[in-house]
Amino acid sequence: MSSIRQFQVTFDCADPERVARFWCEVLGYEVAPVPTGFSSWHEFNRSHFPADDGFWYACVDPSGAGPRLFFQRVPEGKTAKNRLHLDVRVGTGLVGEERLAVLEAECARLLPLGAVRDRLLYDGTDSCIVMRDVEGNEFCID
Structure with missing residues (x-):
């Protein structure tokens, strides 16, 4: 039997702090603790670069x-569609207009943070909103 392993999701980007702070707001995350021996991420980065x-x-x-x-x-900048994207699960268990309303409310919350709405996918029952983060990476509000 295999054991469960922890994993992280890594984003290639132009401005790591800006993109990280965007995703903290989207997901309710916090800036990670600074690596041991450093007082800030800036100090850590300056020591390596x-x-x-x-x-x-x-x-x-x-x-x-x-x-x-x-x-x-x-x-390099982003040049093509992501091969992997995050789905922000805010409408789990909801269907139809109730689900759509929750997704639209979350979309409205994210727009002032720098997110961009791409398109709505809606078949009358199931829905998701395709969006882009502050550097153009696709993600879905699901």
């Missing part, structure tokens, strides 16, 4: 249930 502060950032679920999210600066 003196000319390029802000290379890494992370956030965690304060309950410990969700995976750690890790953000790393990469030189």
Whole structure:
């Protein structure tokens, strides 16, 4: 029998702190504790990359249930559709107009944070809203 392993989700991005703080707000996460021996993420980054502060950032679920999210600066920009995306599950168990109302309310909450609404997928019963984060990465409100 295999054992369950912890995992983190890693985002390639241009501005790790900005993207991390966006996802903290979306998911109710917190900035991850600073690595041992450092007083801040900026100090940690400067120790590894003196000319390029802000290379890494992370956030965690304060309950410990969700995976750690890790953000790393990469030189190239996003050029294609994500091969993996997050579904933010706010309408679980709801259907029809009740589900749609909850999804729309969450969409309205995320827009001022920098999210962009892409499109609504709705068949009269099931629905989700496809969105983009502050760097254009797709995610769904489900």
